[in-house]
Amino acid sequence: MSVTFQRITLARRPSGAPVPEDFKLQSDPMPEPKDGEVLIAVTHLSLDPYMRGRMDDVKSYAPSVGIGETMTGQGVGHVLTSNADGFATGDLVTGMTGWASHACLPGKDLRKLDTDLPPSTALGVLGMPGLTGWVGLNRFGKPKAGETLVVAAATGPVGSMVGQLAKAAGLRTVAIAGGPEKCALATDTFGFDAAIDHRAHDTASDLRKAIAEAAPDGVDIYWENVGGKVLEAVLPLMNTHGRIPVCGMIAWYGGVDGDGTDRLPQMWRAVLVKRLQVTGFIIFDHWNDYPAFLNEVSPQVAEGKIAYLEDVAEGLDNMVPAFIAMLKGGNTGKQIVAL
Known part of the structure; x- marks a missing residue:
């Protein structure tokens, strides 16, 4: 296993539209899961418009990203190491990993995925x-x-x-x-x-x-x-x-x-x-509706009754360009970054 992982942090507060200089790609020591936590190797990351608001130091419905902190966001990945009940090595999970190649999260904050559908759907049409x-x-x-x-x-x-x-x-x-x-x-x-x-x-x-x-x-x-x-x-x-x-x-x-x-x-x-x-x-006020949503919509996605499109960029180094383009309408469908 690699001894380091990569993440993208907020380097400074943007003035207007974000620019590449507002972010920093850095390497850090690989985190180790504590009791109740899971170490994840991220395979797919989500890019969403709400992330722009988190870059500003203003009072809102969720905390701002701090300078030097990992940019917030949902990811999908496989469990590398589990110290949490109910999760085993190799499980496919999703959670708020942030813009990073690996993440260490409490098991209670993760959800196992149905492998019958592409993992990326958990970030878009079924996310x-x-x-x-x-x-x-x-x-x-x-x-x-x-x-x-x-x-x-x-x-x-x-x-x-x-x-x-x-x-x-x-x-x-x-x-x-x-x-x-x-x-x-x-x-x-x-x-x-x-x-x-x-x-x-x-x-x-x-x-x-x-x-x-x-x-x-x-x-x-x-x-x-x-x-x-x-x-x-x-x-x-x-x-x-x-x-x-x-x-x-x-x-x-x-x-x-x-x-x-x-x-x-x-x-x-x-x-x-x-x-x-x-x-x-x-x-985020309506997560209690998520099971009902999945029960109704997942079969329709699986049967092709609900269509979806994904715009997939490759690699963590393309997160920032894809994010900036998305905010200008440059994506077609749900913006995903595959690692």
């Missing part, structure tokens, strides 16, 4: 992103057959889950994605009824016109994980008593872009006038 889509749509979107759903970032692991679940429930589904290729994926792979390229529309007004054509009966549910121009475009199209589950705002991570005009008062008025239900939620 936190998939659960986010399932919980958010069912609990806060409250879909009804015949309604219209608009989903931002529709080809990502969350948006694609939301769209497929809504379509199966009898809704008209409209995808918003970046570029012709992703729009084609939205309709051809994930079954959306229509797809709109937000990059083809310079202003929120122009984007709104395109959405209105794709949603002639208005919007009953808007899945919000982007913010920015897309939110500004959709809000005036919401039907009375519409629902907006809010799980992210990637357009505003690292600072608000735009011309400096404060449009929030006008946008917020729509919430009042149309009596909208805008519900922010953090998936």
Whole structure:
């Protein structure tokens, strides 16, 4: 066994969008598991937009990553050494390993994986992103057959889950994605009824016109994980008593872009006038729903009824470039890094 392992730490707080200098790849002595712990050789790592928020020293729903600490994140790997009941060498497990080649974690914080599906699915379609889509749509979107759903970032692991679940429930589904290729994926792979390229529309007004054509009966549910121009475009199209589950705002991570005009008062008025239900939620509050999610969705993934895509980068040294590209929409599907 190697006497060292590699990890990526936070070198400094980013100013705006992250750059490579904000991170450091370093080698450290291999950790040794204490009583109740397990040493894992990581095979796959997840990259998710929430990680950008953890880089800032601000009060939030979870602690910030400290300078010099390993970047946070979920991983999958095999057990090398176990001092925890219920885990044996070779077991395939998942947990919050961080951006590292190896991790030493308490057995109580790990979950064994079903080896019938690719291990990487535990990080995407059957992991936190998939659960986010399932919980958010069912609990806060409250879909009804015949309604219209608009989903931002529709080809990502969350948006694609939301769209497929809504379509199966009898809704008209409209995808918003970046570029012709992703729009084609939205309709051809994930079954959306229509797809709109937000990059083809310079202003929120122009984007709104395109959405209105794709949603002639208005919007009953808007899945919000982007913010920015897309939110500004959709809000005036919401039907009375519409629902907006809010799980992210990637357009505003690292600072608000735009011309400096404060449009929030006008946008917020729509919430009042149309009596909208805008519900922010953090998936970490809903882990108790995970078994029910797996019971319902795992068979559908195994049978191909729910499609998924993964964008796989290779090697720990590609974590940072893949992360920076993901925040700019450079990935297609769930961003995974294989070690």
